[in-house]
Amino acid sequence: MTIKLKGACIIGQSGGPTSVINASAYGVIKTALASPDITKVYGAAHGIRGVLDDVLYDMGAEDGRELALLMNTPSSALGSCRYKLKDSAVDETDYKRILEIFKKYDVRYFFYNGGNDSMDTCNKISKYMQKQGYECRIMGVPKTIDNDLFGTDHCPGFASAAKYVATTCMELYLDARVYDKGMVCVLECMGRHAGWLTGASGVATFRGMGPDLIYLPERVFDLEKFLDDVEAVYRKQGNCLVAVSEGAHDENGTLIVEAALENATVDAFGHKQLGGLAAFLAEKVKERMNVKVRAIEFSLMQRCAAHSASQTDVEESFLSGKTAVEYAVSGITDKMVGFERSFDENGKYVCNIRLIDLADVANTEKKVPDSMINAAGNGITQEFVDYVLPLLEGEARPVYEHGVPRFARLKKVRAVPNK
Numbered sequence: 001m002t003i004k005l006k007g008a009c010i011i012g013q014s015g016g017p018t019s020v021i022n023a024s025a026y027g028v029i030k031t032a033l034a035s036p037d038i039t040k041v042y043g044a045a046h047g048i049r050g051v052l053d054d055v056l057y058d059m060g061a062e063d064g065r066e067l068a069l070l071m072n073t074p075s076s077a078l079g080s081c082r083y084k085l086k087d088s089a090v091d092e093t094d095y096k097r098i099l100e101i102f103k104k105y106d107v108r109y110f111f112y113n114g115g116n117d118s119m120d121t122c123n124k125i126s127k128y129m130q131k132q133g134y135e136c137r138i139m140g141v142p143k144t145i146d147n148d149l150f151g152t153d154h155c156p157g158f159a160s161a162a163k164y165v166a167t168t169c170m171e172l173y174l175d176a177r178v179y180d181k182g183m184v185c186v187l188e189c190m191g192r193h194a195g196w197l198t199g200a201s202g203v204a205t206f207r208g209m210g211p212d213l214i215y216l217p218e219r220v221f222d223l224e225k226f227l228d229d230v231e232a233v234y235r236k237q238g239n240c241l242v243a244v245s246e247g248a249h250d251e252n253g254t255l256i257v258e259a260a261l262e263n264a265t266v267d268a269f270g271h272k273q274l275g276g277l278a279a280f281l282a283e284k285v286k287e288r289m290n291v292k293v294r295a296i297e298f299s300l301m302q303r304c305a306a307h308s309a310s311q312t313d314v315e316e317s318f319l320s321g322k323t324a325v326e327y328a329v330s331g332i333t334d335k336m337v338g339f340e341r342s343f344d345e346n347g348k349y350v351c352n353i354r355l356i357d358l359a360d361v362a363n364t365e366k367k368v369p370d371s372m373i374n375a376a377g378n379g380i381t382q383e384f385v386d387y388v389l390p391l392l393e394g395e396a397r398p399v400y401e402h403g404v405p406r407f408a409r410l411k412k413v414r415a416v417p418n419k
Contacts (some may be wrong), residue, residue, distance in 0.1 A: 003331040005135060006037050010051065011321075012044035013076040014083075014114035014121065015188025015415075018157030019164075019306040020317040021113060022077045022408070026070040027321025028111045028141065029059050037329050038109060042415050046079035048116070048121055052094060055417035069301050069408035071314060072398035074306035077410055080114075085121050089127050095128045100241045100318050102129075102136060105417045108360070109137050109328050113321070115144035116156070116365060119336055123358035126334045137328040139338030140358055142322050145303045147196035150364035151356035152338030156320050157303070159313035159391035162200035164297065165189055165243075165304040166392070169204035171212060172296070173241055182238035183292040184230060188278035189303055191245040193217055195368045197302065201243035203388055212240050217247035218368050219377040221256055223242035226281070227288050229378050234289065246277050256280065309406065311394025316351050323353050336361045341390070349390035 008174065011028045025043075032041045043057040044050030057078065059067070070077055088095045112122040126138040127130070134260025142149050145161035176185045189198040195216025196299045212233045215221055221244075224231060233240040250258045257277045282295035320337045327335065335355040342350045372384035400408040 003103055004358055005108050007106045008040035010039050010042045010044050010107050011111045012047045013078050014047035014118040018145050018303050019160045019309045020157055020313050022070040022073045023314050023317035024113050024141050024321040027318040028325055031322045033261055033278040035329055043078040047081040049081045049083050052097050057412045058415045061413040062410055066408050072306055073407040074304040075260035111139050112140055113141040113143050120362040123362040135178055139324040139328050141324045142294050146194050147324035148194035148365045150361050150366050151280040153298045153341045155174050160309035161197055161302045163310045163392045164302050164308045166203040167308055168208040169201045172210040184240045184293045186278045186282045187243045188246055192247040195245045198245040199380045199384050201328040206385045208264055211243040213242045213378045215244040216368055217245045220251045221248040230285055247384035250330055298404040309396035310392050311396050312391055314396050327361055334358050
């Protein structure tokens with residue numbers, strides 16, 4: 001493989017969006033546009049589907065000021081998808097099409113911005129291109145509010161979602177205690193198998209205004225014990241605020257809301273769309289205690305709340321995209337950009353870059369360590385708080401017009417291959 005490689009690049013976004021995924025895309029786009037080795041910068045419409053369908057956007061045709069607004073624009077500006085590539089040994093159809101499009105547009109760099117399943121896609125394409133002898137440097141740019149990607153200290157998108165969860169929990173804590181009559185409030189956070197985001201609610205608890213009880217999917221969820229815990233807290237203080245992960249499951253691994261999910265939509269990767277746990281548990285609490293109960297599902301708000309994003313997260317997300325391009329141009333391929341934390345001589349948190357093999361990242365989940373969950377399984381420890389706090393630092397600075405945020409409006413000019 002030659003170090004010097006000239007050609008176009010494609011940036012695609014995949015999976016569930018976040019409030020900072022576009023900052024990562026902007027890191028790729030801005031750096032690639034400035035690179036003398038990258039001849040064209042294309043954005044794939046709806047992730048890998050845009051490559052397969054030959055729907056690419058010419059990012060060089062966009063206004064630079066609009067592109068800069070991506071830094072604080074939530075969701076996936078290029079569009080996303082949940083499309084699973086079959087193993088090339090089973091079916092090469094998609095891979096042959098991808099190679100055809102790469103050749104058509106002289107694509108020599110491919111950057112895919114997403115989570116576990118997206119890194120699986122990235123890994124499969126990388127290995128196929130190597131097998132075909134087509135030199136194309138492929139880099140994964142991490143993204144997931146679930147914070148469950150293997151090999152990286154934390155993931156772009158997690159900190160902002162965690163900040164939203166912690167902040168909203170503090171606000172709900174105050175709101176739920178204004179009346180002379182008590183209430184039980186059950187909050188449902190995202191997190192299918194890893195409880196990082198639900199655990200972030202504990203930051204509010206350690207500030208004195210958060211959930212009394214926190215349940216992560218790393219521990220078995222016992223419904224009777226949950227009801228006992230809630231009743232004990234309520235009897236003691238007249239109120240109870242609970243945070244629970246959508247992926248709460250029993251000792252057999254069965255989701256607590258499995259019955260309600262019998263007809264739930266399943267994506268290409270076999271994941272059911274979760275939700276409804278808070279309402280289910282709230283009903284159980286009402287049956288047991290006959291008190292006022294409210295169920296709140298954070299749902300999409302926790303991943304698109306750019307107005308409460310962590311500036312640390314915004315800057316690190318941009319960095320992940322920027323360094324992915326820099327490493328690729330320098331000759332690196334088949335890696336995902338990851339983060340490694342350290343501290344300077346004054347004890348200030350520092351984020352360093354480390355590269356992780358795509359094969360190691362693909363479809364591997366990072367769980368919350370047992371040491372970060374309390375012995376009773378209904379809360380977090382100081383270790384978890386110490387892990388999260390540095391990532392929440394700084395307030396994002398979006399551009400405002402007429403009192404509301406001004407988000408990027410891309411023209412999305414269809415790309416034309418070089419003649």
